Each structure stands twice: as structure tokens, then as C-alpha cells.
Amino acid sequence: MINEKGKDKCGVFGLWGAPDSAERIYTGLYAQQHRGQESAGIAVSDGAGLRAHVGMGLVSEVFSRSVLDQLTGKAGIGHNRYSTTGSSHAGNAQPLMEGYIGGQVAVAHNGNLINAGLLRDNYEQRGHIFHTSTDTEVIIHLLASHHLSKEDPLTEALQHLQGAYSLVFLFADRIEAVRDPWGWRPLVLGQTEDGHDCVASETVAFDAIGAKFVREVEPGEIITLSDSGVSSRRFADAQRPAQCIFEHVYFANPSSRVFGDTVQIVREKLGRKLAQESPVDADYVVPMPDSGRAAAAGFAAESGIPCREGIIPNRYVGRTFIQPTQKQRSLAVQLKLNAVPEVIADKRIVVVDDSIVRGTTTRTKMHQLRRAGAKEIHLRISCPPVRNPCYFGIDFPDSSQLIAAKRDVEEIREFLEVDSLHFLSLEGMLSCVSRQPEHYCHACFSGDYRLNVAKPVSKLDLEPHQLKMFR
Ligand code: 5GP
Ligand code: MG
Numbered sequence: 285m286i287n288e289k290g291k292d293k294c295g296v297f298g299l300w301g302a303p304d305s306a307e308r309i310y311t312g313l314y315a316q317q318h319r320g321q322e323s324a325g326i327a328v329s330d331g332a333g334l335r336a337h338v339g340m341g342l343v344s345e346v347f348s349r350s351v352l353d354q355l356t357g358k359a360g361i362g363h364n365r366y367s368t369t370g371s372s373h374a375g376n377a378q379p380l381m382e383g384y385i386g387g388q389v390a391v392a393h394n395g396n397l398i399n400a401g402l403l404r405d406n407y408e409q410r411g412h413i414f415h416t417s418t419d420t421e422v423i424i425h426l427l428a429s430h431h432l433s434k435e436d437p438l439t440e441a442l443q444h445l446q447g448a449y450s451l452v453f454l455f456a457d458r459i460e461a462v463r464d465p466w467g468w469r470p471l472v473l474g475q476t477e478d479g480h481d482c483v484a485s486e487t488v489a490f491d492a493i494g495a496k497f498v499r500e501v502e503p504g505e506i507i508t509l510s511d512s513g514v515s516s517r518r519f520a521d522a523q524r525p526a527q528c529i530f531e532h533v534y535f536a537n538p539s540s541r542v543f544g545d546t547v548q549i550v551r552e553k554l555g556r557k558l559a560q561e562s563p564v565d566a567d568y569v570v571p572m573p574d575s576g577r578a579a580a581a582g583f584a585a586e587s588g589i590p591c592r593e594g595i596i597p598n599r600y601v602g603r604t605f606i607q608p609t610q611k612q613r614s615l616a617v618q619l620k621l622n623a624v625p626e627v628i629a630d631k632r633i634v635v636v637d638d639s640i641v642r643g644t645t646t647r648t649k650m651h652q653l654r655r656a657g658a659k660e661i662h663l664r665i666s667c668p669p670v671r672n673p674c675y676f677g678i679d680f681p682d683s684s685q686l687i688a689a690k691r692d693v694e695e696i697r698e699f700l701e702v703d704s705l706h707f708l709s710l711e712g713m714l715s716c717v718s719r720q721p722e723h724y725c726h727a728c729f730s731g732d733y734r735l736n737v738a739k740p741v742s743k744l745d746l747e748p749h750q751l752k753m754f755r
Pocket of ligand 1: 642
């Protein structure tokens with residue numbers, strides 16, 4: 285069973301010990317806005333209790349001066365959320381704050397749990413009540429259920445989770461930052477110039493608050509931030525890593541260091557590789573703003589074909605991907621990107637973009653280029669065709685909406701009405717990152733899922749002693 289409701293690709297942030305923590309978390313979330321534009325939230329602790337403010341929209345829309353002023357505390361966590369339109373409502377905004385037998389807790393989650401549905405069913409059968417449709421809420425129920433355990437309740441709760449999770453918990457007296465044993469999503473530890481410890485999805489958030497990157501949170505590790513500093517413990521053995529390669533292709537900020545590589549540098553390499561795999565005679569390389577820029581620079585450098593901006597973005601239009609109807613989406617694309625006929629007309633152009641998902645945006649863009657008079661359009665994509673849904677935190681729709689699920693490259697080329705089309709090979713893509721190829725998840729391209737998504741495990745089912753706790 286797959287939890288369809290919680291396909292969240294998000295950003296998380298946490299900071300301990302700074303009197304102006306809400307202010308800095310706000311800045312950190314602003315820097316991570318690309319990880320989710322649907323809702324944002326901050327929870328703070330004053331050492332005795334928690335307070336939170338969450339809302340729909342961009343960070344700048346959710347927080348006003350007066351709201352930030354009310355979030356006084358010495359520590360806090362924050363969240364940027366992106367989900368599909370269907371499950372987009374204020375009740376699902378994070379951090380999720382609850383009172384439970386152990387006190388108050390707030391949690392912010394980036395990733396997707398594949399067994400959340402099973403766990404939730406188990407709890408509901410035992411009378412637990414849920415009030416959001418996110419998979420994150422089940423984590424709080426797990427924590428409450430393990431509260432009386434003599435061991436470490438958080439460590440025990442985490443044993444039940446399957447899937448992708450970079451989690452930041454705020455308790456009155458500490459922050460606990462957790463990365464799943466596969467390391468699907470990024471999570472990094474840092475320190476501010478004045479010595480406060482922090483965690484974030486991406487290093488770009490540290491840059492924004494003047495903090496330095498210390499290290500990655502290890503897969504299977506819990507890092508505690510508190511008045512006694514930073515401490516670490518393991519809750520699971522690290523598994524063979526399944527770091528999401530799409531973070532490098534599209535999702536993360538180019539200036540971030542993700543899984544040991546700087547994203548911009550990886551993307552330039554992807555573009556170089558693309559030029560090696562599919563050279564073409566052309567007048568200009570034209571980047572598709574903004575996602576194709578770095579790869580286009582790499583393609584131009586490798587091929588020797590000059591790079592020219594022939595498509596100008598309107599930077600005030602955002603979020604085309606989540607417009608509810610196809611018509612609205614197409615109109616937004618036309619507004620967002622404007623072709624420059626004086627650059628394009630009568631030219632053979634190589635257009636470089638990062639990915640094709642549904643194909644609909646790309647088709648509109650290609651038509652614009654034709655209208656601007658392009659003589660030949662050679663489209664180059666810096667990752668392989670996306671053929672499979674993601675169950676680990678990237679919002680790739682079900683196969684019916686993925687253009688590459690049922691069409692081969694030639695059929696996609698016909699649909700897009702371009703002269704030639706090439707997608708980077710899987711091997712080519714994996715040669716551009718520094719860690720071993722088998723340490724990345726590329727299931728969206730290859731179908732090679734690290735966990736069996738059709739049969740997720742609910743440990744509540746499997747372990748009788750666990751069941752007893754809920755009777
Ligand atoms: P399509 O032609 O598939 O409709 O759109 C392709 C464009 O969508 C590419 O330029 C790519 O950068 C962008 N894209 C890929 N994945 C995502 C995503 O998860 N969210 C958003 N907003 N855009 C995406
Ligand atoms: Mg794009």
C-alpha cells in the first residue's frame with residue numbers, strides 16, 4: 285500500500301540556542317524556498333514550552349514582522365512544504381505540533397514514508413485519531429506509543445519507519461535531527477558564526493544565515509542539539525545509500541553542497557556529458573531558464589558552440605508546475621518564458637533543459653521557439669527519461685502522467701515537434717557525481733526501487749510484543 289497523500293518534497297531547518305532564532309529560521313527557510321512553495325511554518329521553544337505559526341504560501345507571505353516578533357524563543361525548527369494540489373490545505377502545513385504524554389513536540393519532515401498508510405491503519409484500529417492527511421502525523425503517534433519504553437523512545441519509534449525521511453523534532457529542551465538509514469534526502473549540520481548549532485536540508489540555508497557547514501547527518505543517525513551542545517547516536521545501521529540523484533538534476537539549489545558535491549558543478553558536468561553523448565551541429569546553445577542553465581553552460585563549453593540567452597524568464601511568475609488545470613499551466617508557461625526572435629530566428633539551436641516530466645511545459649516552450657523562427661531545434665535533456673513514479677519524496681505523478689512511461693524517445697520527439705531529442709544516459713548521469721553509482725536512488729529513471737513499495741513493512745504487524753502495547 286502506498287500513501288498517496290504525503291508525497292512531500294520539502295525543506296527543513298533547525299537552530300538551537302540563539303535568542304533571535306525565529307528570525308534566523310525565517311532567513312533559512314527563505315533560502316530553501318525552492319524546496320517547497322505551498323506552505324511554511326516555524327515552531328519555537330522558550331525552554332519550557334513550544335509555540336508555532338504555520339500558513340499557506342511563500343515564506344514571505346506566511347510571516348509578517350509581528351508574527352516573527354511573537355515567536356520568541358531560544359530555539360526552533362522550520363519547514364517549507366510542497367505537495368500535490370489535492371492535499372494542499374492549511375491543516376497539513378508543518379511543523380506539526382502536538383501535545384502528547386511526553387510533553388510537547390513539533391516535527392518537520394522532508395521525504396515520504398512508504399508504510400505510513402499501514403501504520404496509520406494499525407493505529408486507527410486501536411482507536412487513535414488523526415487530524416491531518418500527512419504521513420508525518422504517524423511519527424508522533426509512534427513517539428507517544430513508545431514513550432514509556434525504558435530505552436530511547438525516539439530510537440524505538442524510528443525502527444518502524446520505511447522510506448525517505450529527513451526529520452527535525454523540536455522538544456522544549458532539545459532538537460533531534462534524523463536522517464533515514466538510506467540517506468534519501470539531504471540533511472546537514474552547521475554552526476553559526478556566534479557558535480549556535482543548526483541543521484538544514486541544504487547548505488544554501490547556512491550561507492544565508494552566515495553559518496558554516498560542519499558535516500552531513502549520517503544515514504541512520506540522530507543528532508541532538510541542546511544547551512549541552514551537539515551529540516550523536518545511531519538508531520539503525522546505515523543501509524546501502526539511496527541518495528536521490530534528482531536532487532542534483534533539478535531539485536536542490538545550485539550553490540548547495542549535496543551528498544558531497546556542489547550542485548552547480550554536477551549540473552555543468554551533466555551538460556558536458558550530454559555534449560559528448562549527443563553532439564550536434566548548431567549555431568547556438570540556448571539554456572532553458574532557470575533549470576537548464578548550468579547544463580547548457582557545460583554543453584557549450586564541451587561542444588565549443590556559443591551559449592546565448594534566447595529565452596528570457598519573467599522572474600515574478602512562479603509555480604507553473606502546480607497550476608491545477610492544463611490550460612492555466614500552458615498560459616503560465618507563456619507568461620513565464622519569452623523567446624527573443626532576434627536571437628532565435630533562422631538559427632539552428634540546441635536547447636538544453638534539465639528534465640522532462642509530463643512533457644506539456646516543454647511542448648509549449650518548443651512551440652514558442654518555432655514561432656520565434658527557429659530553423660532547427662535540437663533538444664538535449666540532462667537526465668534520462670522519467671519513466672516511473674517517485675515514492676520517496678519527489679512529486680512525480682503516477683505513470684499515466686509521465687510522458688516517458690509509455691512513449692519511447694522518438695515518440696516524445698514527435699510530440700514535442702523538435703528536430704532531434706536526446707536524454708542523458710543513466711551511466712552518463714551517474715558518472716557526474718562523486719559517490720559510487722550504486723549509492724544513489726534513480727528509480728524514477730531505471731525502475732530500480734531500493735525498497736519494495738508494493739509491500740512496505742509495518743513492524744506493528746510483525747512484532748507481537750509491539751502489538752501488546754496498543755491493546
Ligand atoms: P514538462 O515538459 O515535463 O511539463 O516540464 C518540464 C520542466 O519542468 C523542466 O524545465 C523542469 O525543469 C521542470 N521540472 C521538473 N521537475 C519539476 C518539479 O518537480 N517541479 C517543478 N516545478 N518543475 C519541475
Ligand atoms: Mg525548468
